[in-house]
Amino acid sequence: MIAEEAIKEGIKTQEYFINMGPQHPSTHGVLRLMLELDGEIIKKVIPHIGYVHRSIEKMCEKDTYRQIVHVTDRMDYLSNHMNNEAVCLLVENALEIGVSERVKVIRTIMSELTRLSSHQLWWGVMGMDLGALTSFLYGFRDREIINDIFEETCGARLTMNYNTPGGVMFDIHPNFQKRVKDFIAHFKTKLPEYDDLLSDNVIFRNRTEGIGILSKEDAISYGITGPTGRASGFSNDIRKHKPYSAYDRVDFKEILMETGDTYSRYKARMLEMWESMSIIEQLIDNIPEGEIQSSAVKAVIKLPKGEFFQSVETARGELGVYVVSDGTKSPYRIKFRSPGFSNLFVLDHIAKGYKIADLVAMMSTIDIVVPDIDR
């Protein structure tokens, strides 16, 4: 009797909360998402962050400018070279010294290699999140070659600390150019494989196309930068708009998409890999001669009094470094505007009305790195 009445009235479901994370494999680290659900439909996503907060900004207030560089490796560890570069460029601009052309070109090549390796890892992990473990192994196979290139020149595979204020730590290794050229030739044959494996796969397409649409207006108002914002048509590439290092002399396209769904965010990164390879190809054969460390930078760096800002394009978007200096050897206050933080908080907006499985796909294409969000 009761059951019949319930059917007559229409079955009422109750909304409930569920935690995704902090130990969920698809949150790529210790991130907790509180989901308000109706059945399997998402009503609200509340990100809870802070599990890997190391108070990097506060720590930097006691560090010298040389020491700050090595801490930035630990924010967005997949964009390590770019993070280093942001602090170094800020110090160089504040001191009004220039670096040699050689350093500029080396930095640009390193940044683009980092972007490639970051996107390779993202591609592998994205496939894994959607249940295709194969792609994970393929992505890591090609990333390994870049890691070896880094290891030979910089001495580390993840925490590089290769850029220093006024230059770079070591000159490039004699094998560097050959290795990079070999890698580009190798990866040009492997990148179409990525498309065969995942991009054209019918299951993958059905799970990503038309899911989690982010309009251009929303991308701008949420401050979504990087490939995530460019997939919605928001032109925000710092390399184009405020060129630094050697980006003003290379020819590359800013990848812009229109739809802003999960698939176009995926596609934007895939196309960006081709652009990165083209940038490296343009530079690798003509690295100019020059000193690798500017002699104008003293052992103890003191920035003049004032406020300074520098932004660079990391693999995830715009990283901004803002320093208030009181003229001593450490900053009075330093603030990192990290791309992951802004990008994460759009999740609630785009995930409403979709299923949990779609949320996993969206989170992958937003490409979050939790230490970058928490700092």
Place this chain on the structure above:
Amino acid sequence: MNAITTYFKDIFHGIKTLLTGMKVTGYYFTHARKEIITQQYPENRDTLKMFDRFRGVVIMPHDENNEHSCTGCSACELACPNGSIEIMWERLADPETGKKKKVIEKHVYHHSMCTLCNLCIIACPTDAIKMGQSFEHATFDRKDLTMVLNKPGSKIRKGVEE
């Protein structure tokens, strides 16, 4: 009619894309020997060589006379971002001239705190320390990771201080 055509078209398209992907994995399955890139790590220990610049641990090279080139100037201690280096020095009389001078007593290095950032190596004016390439540092006791870099009985090489 149209709906049925689309239905079958979708199915065949789906199967085709799946086969395209399987062609890639199939290639690697049949060419496993040629395309293999992984290493058999603990087995290849004897032949495994790290890159020269690989940063594994801070070491202080000594020559055959048990001499090093550390003057005890503390530049590395100041450069270190996390206090991994502690320099203990004393003032001793020089046996020849009789003048008192600063001599390194212990160069204490806490490997457990070190982030391998290379800043101390760059800061050292006499190139007394450098990065070693060993990487198997797991121990059962945290104390083992605190090392004294200058060997017992060692002294500074002649001519370094000038």
